[in-house]
Amino acid sequence: MTSLPPLAEILATVRVVSLPLATRFRGVDHREAALFEGPEGWAEFSPFTEYDDPEAATWLAAALDYAHAPQPAPLRHDIPVNATMPAVDPKRVPEVLARYDGCRTVKVKVAERGQVLADDVARVRAVREAMGPAGRIRVDANGGWNVDEAEHAAHALSEFDLEYLEQPCATAEELAELRVRLRRWDLPIAADESVRKAQDPLAVARAGAADLIVVKAQPLGGVRRAREIVAETGLPAVVSSALDTSIGLSQGAALAAALPSLEFDCGLGTAALLAADVVRDPLVPRGGVIAVGRLTPDPALLDRHAASGDRRAWWRARIERCHARLATRGDM
Known part of the structure; x- marks a missing residue:
């Protein structure tokens, strides 16, 4: 990926989920994640909620790269x-x-x-x-x-x-x-x-x-x-x-x-x-x-485990802030 995709394009497909854990881990019993689709397929943006925006922006760069760019050829399957x-x-x-x-x-x-x-x-x-x-x-x-x-x-x-x-x-x-x-x-x-x-x-x-x-x-x-x-x-x-x-x-x-x-x-x-x-x-x-291989989320599961409205708004705002940081960093 040589350029940063427009924010509106990312937000157009974003789905935020909250998944229950079988065993409490890292002090939580649910895991939140934002998923979105690009030309190459679906990707995940899920820095832990306590991470600040400068750190989280790198996670967004990874998700954008996975959704928008072909990945290296696999050497094992x-x-x-x-x-x-x-x-x-x-x-x-x-x-x-x-x-x-x-x-x-x-x-x-x-x-x-x-x-x-x-x-x-x-x-x-x-x-x-x-x-x-x-x-x-x-x-x-x-x-x-x-x-x-x-x-x-x-x-x-x-x-x-x-x-x-x-x-x-x-x-x-x-x-x-x-x-x-x-x-x-x-x-x-x-x-x-x-x-x-x-x-x-x-x-x-x-x-x-x-x-x-x-x-x-x-x-x-x-x-x-x-x-x-x-x-x-x-x-x-x-x-x-x-x-x-x-x-x-x-x-x-x-x-x-x-x-x-x-x-x-x-x-x-x-x-x-x-x-x-x-x-x-x-x-x-x-x-x-x-x-090894790309996966596509099931729409019914995305609906079933959708995060609450306030949490969806929180993640969308986080993506917006991290996207702005990537734009100023100039490394994409």
Whole structure:
């Protein structure tokens, strides 16, 4: 896409939905998203509601690119995905895993506000027991620990043979220090927020702060830009999502399909956390994979899960503000 589409053209097809979650996640029990159609198909704009306009504008750029421009040719047609385990009581672990058909890897949320390390250990233990010794477990702290806390947690969780720690600390400097401390433990560190929320997404690689990166198509500006970032860092990448609808997940799948190398299972199975979706055949894991390809929402589901009038107005106003920012940024 070489030019910014007119605002009126975008708003003409916008549908705003509010989807119930099967399990409370990130402190919410519904996920809101704005969907719209362009010449290439449907796209999703769904930055979390607390994100400010400068950050959200990049998400809009990604959605516009997906709706208005052909995407890179896929190098694979199925994407292996991981299960995502919210910060639930250990007793609920089998219930959550049952939603992820055939997944061999589980990402477990840890460092949840209001919980303690013992809660994390119990949850990861329950996942290991459910997955058996062959299952792969990674944990995601969303930057919730300082370096000492992260080192202590890594030791406490070491018996569960973790694949990697995702964003254990908030800053690239902390990640670099922790990586040095954990080197003898051979426990890789993955950077997520330090890539997608950073002014310079390459800084974490230059600082030697991560062994791999987690990339998301929406917050990085689209498939092409995210693919460029992966190439420029020179690090292995895991493609993930932000609790998208199946429309948004299809964009993530397009990114995963376009990467020359895909060493890790991707975090694109999160439609399994939704109790409803916007397509008749949701992009949930089947045999541990999701398919690559564009999807079209079902009009009846868009109607059934339409957000309230005030929420629709809120999202339309947000699109208008972000569109104005893209117009002044001049990067489209």
